[in-house]
Structure formats: C-alpha cells, structure tokens
Amino acid sequence: MALTNMLAIQFTNALVLWFAGFRRTLDDDDVGKLGQIGLFLKRNSAVLIALIVIGGYLSVNFGKTLNEQKFERQSIALVEQSIQNQANYLVSHSFTHEEKNTHTLRVVIQGLITPSQAQAIELEQQIQALAKDTLDDRVIKLQIRFVPEVVIQSAPADESELKLSPDDIKNLQKVAKN
Known part of the structure; x- marks a missing residue:
C-alpha cells in the first residue's frame, strides 16, 4: 500500500x-x-x-474481498431465516479460515427451541451450495452453539407471563392451595 x-x-x-x-x-x-x-x-x-x-x-x-463479504452476509441471512419461525435469535457469528479452502462458520443462537442435528446439516448444505455459487472450491463447516433462554421471575403479574400451559397452571394452583 x-x-x-x-x-x-x-x-x-x-x-x-x-x-x-x-x-x-x-x-x-x-x-x-x-x-x-x-x-x-x-x-x-x-x-x-x-x-x-x-x-x-x-x-x-478487492473483488475477492467483496465476494467473501457478500457470501458471509448471505450465510448469516440463511441462519437467521432458518430460525425466524422459532423462539430463537442469533446472538453472534464468526468466520474462521482454518486451512486454505476450509472455513468454519460459528454461530451462537439463544432461545427456547434447541436446533436439531438434522437442521444443522441442512443449513450447512444450504451454505455450502451458496459457497459454490459465490466462492470457488471452499468447504464450509457450520458449528452452532445453542444457549437456552430461561426466564425466572419472582412474582409474575398474570398467567400470560408464566408461559405455561393451562393444565400446568391448574396443577400449580392445586399445589399452592395444599
């Protein structure tokens, strides 16, 4: 430079x-x-x-860098799209270059529904297909770290904040009366 x-x-x-x-x-x-x-x-x-x-x-x-950034943005969009209908959200993400043609996308997802291994495999395949269109001969690995979200309140204001089923609420009320 x-x-x-x-x-x-x-x-x-x-x-x-x-x-x-x-x-x-x-x-x-x-x-x-x-x-x-x-x-x-x-x-x-x-x-x-x-x-x-x-x-x-x-x-x-510069052209290669623009292609890599485009791929990274599209990959993150795929991850966000895959969890949009769940009670989960993307906390962070990072790309690492382990070898010349091997890259790892690490994502941290927090929420209530743990992604399955099948979902992770399907998402990795979608990202790999995107890599074939955007980048040349790169192997993309996906690692998902899931952080469960637990809400604990000392005294909920009403039943809707408990996020329990009506049967669970009735059982809790019976236990509280006894």
Missing part, C-alpha cells in the same frame, strides 16, 4: 509539473519523434507500468 502511494505521488507530481510547464529542454529531434506527451510518458513509463500492475492486483483482491 505504501509503495502504491509513493508511486502515485511521484507520477502525480511529475504530471502537475509537466502541465505547469516545467519540462526538460531537449533536442528538437527527440521532441519531433515522440512529441511532448510521448516524452513525458517515456520518462515516467516505469512508474506508470508499476501503478497499472499494482492497481490490477489490488483490484483483483
């Missing part, structure tokens, strides 16, 4: 000075063959070529 900045500053400096009229005096033969613009490009060709090469490399890396 620093090299790119130094080269860009050098080239821009040369360009500004050239436009301002600060040019080397040369023989008329050199100017006639290439012209003023040609001479400028000839003198600065090494810097210009280096900028083009580095710019191309940075552009390719």
Whole structure:
C-alpha cells in the first residue's frame, strides 16, 4: 500500500509539473519523434507500468474481498431465516479460515427451541451450495452453539407471563392451595 502511494505521488507530481510547464529542454529531434506527451510518458513509463500492475492486483483482491463479504452476509441471512419461525435469535457469528479452502462458520443462537442435528446439516448444505455459487472450491463447516433462554421471575403479574400451559397452571394452583 505504501509503495502504491509513493508511486502515485511521484507520477502525480511529475504530471502537475509537466502541465505547469516545467519540462526538460531537449533536442528538437527527440521532441519531433515522440512529441511532448510521448516524452513525458517515456520518462515516467516505469512508474506508470508499476501503478497499472499494482492497481490490477489490488483490484483483483478487492473483488475477492467483496465476494467473501457478500457470501458471509448471505450465510448469516440463511441462519437467521432458518430460525425466524422459532423462539430463537442469533446472538453472534464468526468466520474462521482454518486451512486454505476450509472455513468454519460459528454461530451462537439463544432461545427456547434447541436446533436439531438434522437442521444443522441442512443449513450447512444450504451454505455450502451458496459457497459454490459465490466462492470457488471452499468447504464450509457450520458449528452452532445453542444457549437456552430461561426466564425466572419472582412474582409474575398474570398467567400470560408464566408461559405455561393451562393444565400446568391448574396443577400449580392445586399445589399452592395444599
């Protein structure tokens, strides 16, 4: 990055000075063959070529980074979609790169309904299919950590806050009377 900045500053400096009229005096033969613009490009060709090469490399890396971020956003959206009809919510997520082509998506889900292994396998397959469309030859592993949510109140205001079935409430009332 620093090299790119130094080269860009050098080239821009040369360009500004050239436009301002600060040019080397040369023989008329050199100017006639290439012209003023040609001479400028000839003198600065090494810097210009280096900028083009580095710019191309940075552009390719930027494109890969954008694809990875898109994949990560879509993967998290799949996880959230898979738990949207449950009493669960996504607490956190992280992607780790374990090997060159192996990545692990770790999610922490909190709620009332524990996801099954079959649900985890199905979700991992969906994420892997997404990886085939977005990324090249990457194996995606999914790890789900489930944290059960327990609500404890000292004195609930009414029956709806207990979140118990009517039969459970009747049994609790019988125990309280005895």
